[in-house]
């Protein structure tokens with residue numbers, strides 16, 4: 496019989512992982528990668544408490560997409576923010592602690608000649 500190192504209870508009785516799921520703040524957001532591909536990033540999963548590879552496998556099959564787990568983050572191909580939250584909630588993660596962030600476009604400040612001229616005139 497295996498004993499959990501954290502709580503000292505036999506593994507079948509151990510609730511460490513369930514507790515960890517409830518208290519963890521998970522961030523779900525999308526980033527745009529090369530060639531304009533959107534990736535959904537799941538951040539804040541504690542690898543010591545959660546089997547991140549197993550979780551990645553579950554998310555990949557539920558979202559029907561490709562993905563990898565690396566550096567404590569899960570990367571899924573495509574935009575699956577809503578689905579990820581659904582899946583995590585159904586697995587026992589508290590939906591209050593799942594933070595969804597929308598992808599924000601970087602502002603491209605275009606400095607055209609007119610703009611520069613106006614600023615120049617104001618100085619005088």
Ligand SMILES: [Zn+2]
Pocket residue numbers: 499500501502503504509510511512
């Ligand atoms: Zn335990």
